[in-house]
Amino acid sequence: MIPIEYWVIFSSLLFAIGAYGVLTRKNAIVVLMSIEIMLNAANINLVAFSSYHVTLHGTSDASGQAFALFSIAIAAAEVAVGLAIILSVYRRYQTIDVDKINILRW
Amino acid sequence: MLEYAWLIPVFPFLAFILIGLLPKKTLWWEDGGAYAIGGAVGAFAISMLVIWDVLNGETMVGDQVQTTTWLVIGDEVTVTFGIYVDQLTAVMLAVISVVGTLVVIYSGGYMHEEGVGRRRYYAEIMLFISVMYGLVLSSNYLQMFIFWELVGLCSYLLIGFWYAKPSAASAAKRAFIVTRVGDIMFMAGLIILFNHVGNLDFATLFANAGQDTNAHFESDPNMLTLATALIFGGAIGKSAQFPLHEWLPDAMEGPTTVSALIHAATMVKAGVYLTARTYPLLILTPDTLMFVAIIGGVTAILAATVALAATDIKRVLAYSTISQLGYMILGLGAGGYLVIHSQSSGGYTAAMLHLMNHGFFKALLFLCAGSVIHAVGTNDMRLMGGLRKKMPITSITMLIGAIAIGGIPPLSGFWSKDEVLSAVYHSGEFDFAFLVLWALGVATAFLTAFYMFRMWFMTFSGTPRSEVHSHESPRIMTVPLMILAGLAMVSGFALFIGEGFKKFLQDSLSLSDINLLAPGEPAEVASEIFADPLTYLSLGVAIVGILIAYRIYYLPGFDRAVFARGVPGTFQRALENRWYISKFYDDFAYKVWYGFSLVADRFDRYVIDGIVNGFAYLGAKSGNVMRKGQSGDVRRYTSLVVVGIVLLILFMVYLMPWLRGQEPWLGGWP
Numbered sequence: 001m002i003p004i005e006y007w008v009i010f011s012s013l014l015f016a017i018g019a020y021g022v023l024t025r026k027n028a029i030v031v032l033m034s035i036e037i038m039l040n041a042a043n044i045n046l047v048a049f050s051s052y053h054v055t056l057h058g059t060s061d062a063s064g065q066a067f068a069l070f071s072i073a074i075a076a077a078e079v080a081v082g083l084a085i086i087l088s089v090y091r092r093y094q095t096i097d098v099d100k101i102n103i104l105r106w
Numbered sequence: 107m108l109e110y111a112w113l114i115p116v117f118p119f120l121a122f123i124l125i126g127l128l129p130k131k132t133l134w135w136e137d138g139g140a141y142a143i144g145g146a147v148g149a150f151a152i153s154m155l156v157i158w159d160v161l162n163g164e165t166m167v168g169d170q171v172q173t174t175t176w177l178v179i180g181d182e183v184t185v186t187f188g189i190y191v192d193q194l195t196a197v198m199l200a201v202i203s204v205v206g207t208l209v210v211i212y213s214g215g216y217m218h219e220e221g222v223g224r225r226r227y228y229a230e231i232m233l234f235i236s237v238m239y240g241l242v243l244s245s246n247y248l249q250m251f252i253f254w255e256l257v258g259l260c261s262y263l264l265i266g267f268w269y270a271k272p273s274a275a276s277a278a279k280r281a282f283i284v285t286r287v288g289d290i291m292f293m294a295g296l297i298i299l300f301n302h303v304g305n306l307d308f309a310t311l312f313a314n315a316g317q318d319t320n321a322h323f324e325s326d327p328n329m330l331t332l333a334t335a336l337i338f339g340g341a342i343g344k345s346a347q348f349p350l351h352e353w354l355p356d357a358m359e360g361p362t363t364v365s366a367l368i369h370a371a372t373m374v375k376a377g378v379y380l381t382a383r384t385y386p387l388l389i390l391t392p393d394t395l396m397f398v399a400i401i402g403g404v405t406a407i408l409a410a411t412v413a414l415a416a417t418d419i420k421r422v423l424a425y426s427t428i429s430q431l432g433y434m435i436l437g438l439g440a441g442g443y444l445v446i447h448s449q450s451s452g453g454y455t456a457a458m459l460h461l462m463n464h465g466f467f468k469a470l471l472f473l474c475a476g477s478v479i480h481a482v483g484t485n486d487m488r489l490m491g492g493l494r495k496k497m498p499i500t501s502i503t504m505l506i507g508a509i510a511i512g513g514i515p516p517l518s519g520f521w522s523k524d525e526v527l528s529a530v531y532h533s534g535e536f537d538f539a540f541l542v543l544w545a546l547g548v549a550t551a552f553l554t555a556f557y558m559f560r561m562w563f564m565t566f567s568g569t570p571r572s573e574v575h576s577h578e579s580p581r582i583m584t585v586p587l588m589i590l591a592g593l594a595m596v597s598g599f600a601l602f603i604g605e606g607f608k609k610f611l612q613d614s615l616s617l618s619d620i621n622l623l624a625p626g627e628p629a630e631v632a633s634e635i636f637a638d639p640l641t642y643l644s645l646g647v648a649i650v651g652i653l654i655a656y657r658i659y660y661l662p663g664f665d666r667a668v669f670a671r672g673v674p675g676t677f678q679r680a681l682e683n684r685w686y687i688s689k690f691y692d693d694f695a696y697k698v699w700y701g702f703s704l705v706a707d708r709f710d711r712y713v714i715d716g717i718v719n720g721f722a723y724l725g726a727k728s729g730n731v732m733r734k735g736q737s738g739d740v741r742r743y744t745s746l747v748v749v750g751i752v753l754l755i756l757f758m759v760y761l762m763p764w765l766r767g768q769e770p771w772l773g774g775w776p
Binding site for chain 2: 019023024101102104
């Protein structure tokens, strides 16, 4: 049994990597990928704490795993929508550089 | 018939609806005059049947009041609409139905030249008659107040009938606003009553001679005095009593028929009716009664003096109306002391008899004046004169009216005026102030006879003073005059018919369990009147008044210029300016109130609006600054979110526990 701390440290590292990607990359597709990494960090957290429930209480609780499954399904939909948006942005502006796409402002 | 009394206001109201809504072609005679006469006559017929029942001793008071529930608030408060018929109601019904019907018929001739305006006129007159019936048939104060406001509205509409004329429009507004001062006092009085008793039904308030109501005020007896005084405040406004009397002379801007019906015979009597209706409560509060009597006495003499110098025939009559209303109010105030101290209803019955008589003879005088104005086309008596030959019927009927109001027996005014004065004199036994008021009343009787005959001589005698073409009015106008003249001659004999007016009307107080001694038989009443030296005093001053008017305004050779010089000149000018009361109100309104309004306007514009506009400006400015942050740069947003979350975590983990003096999360400080 891997202690819960390991999982938490792992998922925070994963989250930090994703956040770093979102903050530093200009390419919208890479930003989207980084967001996926952050999402998976959250999924790992959910599953880890679901199994930690057994350690704590001696009984199992599957809701964390169920949430993770939901989250994965929603992430898939989100990727589809995100890529569609990026595609139409590219068709319109001939670029997917997030620094150049800043028309949604004052 | 009593159970059908609710039909009385329905007839004129139907006429109002029909005249207002029917297509023009179906209005027939006089643009709706036919419907108006129909409505008035229908109400007249049912009124007469109801009065007949009341004369036979049937009433609808106490438990028998017909009611229908209007509002239910919680478990305790139920507001009803109902019909209340007693002897007092019957007296009012008699005046309204007779005068109302005759005035509507007379309008057929008087308003003939108005053209399309007649439709509005008849509709408004019918609405007025309907709500006036509603007012006197009301079974509680709230219902009465609603009709009270409605008659005020009709008064406003009809004074301003010729709204294109600026003086008429402003007179209408003045009447509305001035009476509103009284209405607000009335409403305040009702609120006090309602607060303490929780009910405004006459049946509840007056039961047991008002003692049940008094019990609710036990902890605070002064509040009852205040409530009755405020309710009387409504009467001050509506019945044009000093100091709110100045609207009535201005109200003469309306058609003369309106002046006769609303501003002489019916609506202005609503205040007197209210005071009489409140009697069971008034006799619990002698202070208010004294206030009532003083207001009445002062009004009577004040208005009579102004009538001396008025040159507009309708204004003479208007001031005369105010003065006579003062008489009634004085009689009611003094009569209350008689009820309290000697169980006599003398003042109450005298005032109401005067109300009825005055309704007939003042309507007659106004309609005669209308006939004269219709003929010569001016209101100014200085331009009239010598009309007796050309207008025989009008001149004779008006003379009858003048004699009646002047107080010469056996015409109606004599009986009621004498009864009022005698009641005031007798209440002098209980308070000296009434003797002073009695003296004012006698002086008023003298002035009344004088100015009435001055008016008659100036209008009808001598030679014409201007080139006006005049003629007798058509029969549709003279017949109502003759009927009213007949009533003005005989209505005073109500004192002696059957058991007598006193016994009849006293029953309306007895129904509220007020303990009263029975008045004498009619024969005793008559012998009392003629055995009393005071009768001859009031008769004497009236005759002197007539003779002086005869000397000055009829016989040639009197130099009226003496009135314009020296001390009489000062008086003359004061009277022509209505004792400067009107001017005072105007100045007050213009200088003091207008100045206050200017300050309020500035305050509104710069302080209130300044605050509101300031907030709007602040919002716009700060928005302009803040929106610069919306750069559209996604990565900057993201980094701000991350920084925010990190700060929030630090706050939760370290700062919050530190502030609470606890250990931080996750095992100790770093």
